[in-house]
Amino acid sequence: MRRRSLLIAVPAGMVTLAACGDDKASDSASPSTPQASAAPSPKIVEGPLPAITAGTKFNEKPTVAKGSGEPSKDLAVKTVIAGNGRTVAEGDFVQSHYLGQIWATAKVFDNSYDGKTPRFFQLAQGRIIDGWRYALVGRKVGSRVEMAVPPTWGYGEQGNAQAGIKGTDTLVFVVDIQDTFNSKSSAKGADVAQDDADLPKVGTNTDGKAPSLEIPKADPPKKLVANYVIEGDGDELAAENTVLVQYKGVQWDTGKEFDSTYANKQLVSFSLQQVVKGWSQGLTGKKVGSRVLIVIPPELGYGDNPPQGSGIAKGATLVFTVDILAKM
Numbered sequence: 001m002r003r004r005s006l007l008i009a010v011p012a013g014m015v016t017l018a019a020c021g022d023d024k025a026s027d028s029a030s031p032s033t034p035q036a037s038a039a040p041s042p043k044i045v046e047g048p049l050p051a052i053t054a055g056t057k058f059n060e061k062p063t064v065a066k067g068s069g070e071p072s073k074d075l076a077v078k079t080v081i082a083g084n085g086r087t088v089a090e091g092d093f094v095q096s097h098y099l100g101q102i103w104a105t106a107k108v109f110d111n112s113y114d115g116k117t118p119r120f121f122q123l124a125q126g127r128i129i130d131g132w133r134y135a136l137v138g139r140k141v142g143s144r145v146e147m148a149v150p151p152t153w154g155y156g157e158q159g160n161a162q163a164g165i166k167g168t169d170t171l172v173f174v175v176d177i178q179d180t181f182n183s184k185s186s187a188k189g190a191d192v193a194q195d196d197a198d199l200p201k202v203g204t205n206t207d208g209k210a211p212s213l214e215i216p217k218a219d220p221p222k223k224l225v226a227n228y229v230i231e232g233d234g235d236e237l238a239a240e241n242t243v244l245v246q247y248k249g250v251q252w253d254t255g256k257e258f259d260s261t262y263a264n265k266q267l268v269s270f271s272l273q274q275v276v277k278g279w280s281q282g283l284t285g286k287k288v289g290s291r292v293l294i295v296i297p298p299e300l301g302y303g304d305n306p307p308q309g310s311g312i313a314k315g316a317t318l319v320f321t322v323d324i325l326a327k328m
Helices: 130-136 277-283
Strands: 052-054 075-081 093-102 108-111 119-122 144-149 171-181 225-231 242-251 257-260 268-271 291-296 318-327
Touching (some): 130 144, 130 171, 171 318, 225 277, 277 291, 277 318
Antiparallel strands (some): 093 108, 093 119, 144 171, 242 257, 242 268, 242 318
């Protein structure tokens, strides 16, 4: 099982995708979820910061010395390795490896390197400790960033008992920024021929804007359709994976859009075990980076029980275009 980060609660997908029943895997009550902060914006200074004594390469697990003397009361941040990729912005989902330890003792309380699986964090208030938000915004993909986070922009006076963090502890992090995703992110790969005239045709633009979705004048298919529109070259999704996506959904009969991350200007993430069967079956086995056309017959969608207020008719066949941005 993938270890849960101490820094963040993974945001849920939009309501129209949720499967029926209780969301037992929700992180919303996790004690690691940071409280909405009323702290003022920090002053960002260059130090002091402990030395990185080993593991000095990007994506290599670092060894960090114990803090020397008293840490700054301000937020200390340094770009140790400068990347040249996209610039990280507020609200982005950031893919990274990281290590966190306590200034005074050098006790490591969390790291992603040992599991060899990078973590995802949304740089939004209430989703991650404020120190990360302020330290990483404006940095570039490919960078290694070291920071020392005082309690005011960490876990506050309450600390984090789960991690052994006291309310007086300054936290030291080393973060390797692997990628960043936002509402302008799109699939990337090779276009795949769409030569079945009885199926919807999806636009292949990759500029972050919603692709077109043309419904043919034909009866909807009786079985699930899940076809590549753009085929990426990333990992294949497994049924238990959590994914980060852009998508748009319309009803076959009317062509009316009922949900869209493009319109909401907000990416969503969800477990493939917590969405309607058409999504979980349609995306399992598909590659990260791809755009997929999914046509869902009623029995694999909502049948006669669509979500209240969703605008979805009873017995509707649903059509989605989905950009698989990342496996989380």
